[in-house]
Amino acid sequence: MTKSLVSGWYVLYVQSRQEKKAQRLLKEKGFDTFLPLVKKIRNWSDRKATIETPLFPSYLFVYISSDKNFYQALSLNEVCAFIKFGNQYARVTEEEVKDIKSIISTPNIDDVYIDNQTVTYGTKMSIKTGPLKGMNCEVIDCNNNNNKIRVRIESLRQDVIVQLKEKDLKIN
Structure with missing residues (x-):
């Protein structure tokens, strides 16, 4: 070095x-x-x-x-x-560490996993309520009023996938 x-x-x-x-x-x-x-x-x-x-x-x-x-x-x-x-x-970054800590410590969020596939489609949104409020995300799957969203951890080139209710999201 x-x-x-x-x-x-x-x-x-x-x-x-x-x-x-x-x-x-x-x-x-x-x-x-x-x-x-x-x-x-x-x-x-x-x-x-x-x-x-x-x-x-x-x-x-x-x-x-x-x-x-x-x-x-x-x-x-x-x-x-x-x-x-x-x-x-x-x-x-400190912000990414803070975001990851928020995601894994939020109650009522099930099925958290990573995905390093780069996605070029989907609606860009931000989370409007709860402890994840303000995080930017992308909807990758919609069904029965539940949305799987993707929060990009850019420095790792990986995404964290979380399922949230539609009411908790807003379009950017």
């Missing part, structure tokens, strides 16, 4: 199913981390269980404030690399 990093939230790629362990170990080293978790119902032959899984599998957000922090975060066995797009390390 030839120039100093800008302080902010960077995206670590970690070994499969090691997100929680990597987060714990980074926190023990004094890092500020964020691992968005969503609840999923898993069916087994003898039971059903609700488990928490990462919204972005194998991704962990870590706040980096110096070049030294950057290399310290890479020192864990569970960490593979920082995510890059071209020559740029993926950085998540």
Whole structure:
């Protein structure tokens, strides 16, 4: 790395199913981390269980404030690399972190998942009520007064999909 990093939230790629362990170990080293978790119902032959899984599998957000922090975060066995797009390390803005936290902490929102498919169609809207108020989104599916909306997390080039009632949306 030839120039100093800008302080902010960077995206670590970690070994499969090691997100929680990597987060714990980074926190023990004094890092500020964020691992968005969503609840999923898993069916087994003898039971059903609700488990928490990462919204972005194998991704962990870590706040980096110096070049030294950057290399310290890479020192864990569970960490593979920082995510890059071209020559740029993926950085998540404070607003995107706030938006993700709002989405995963809002009650009565079911079926939250990610989608990294770029969509060029659909109505551009914003959310007008509730804790997600003010977020811009795009309607990707309409049925029975329920709308699946797409909230773009641009720095990750992925979308978070949420189902909301039509009354909670307004056209931009």
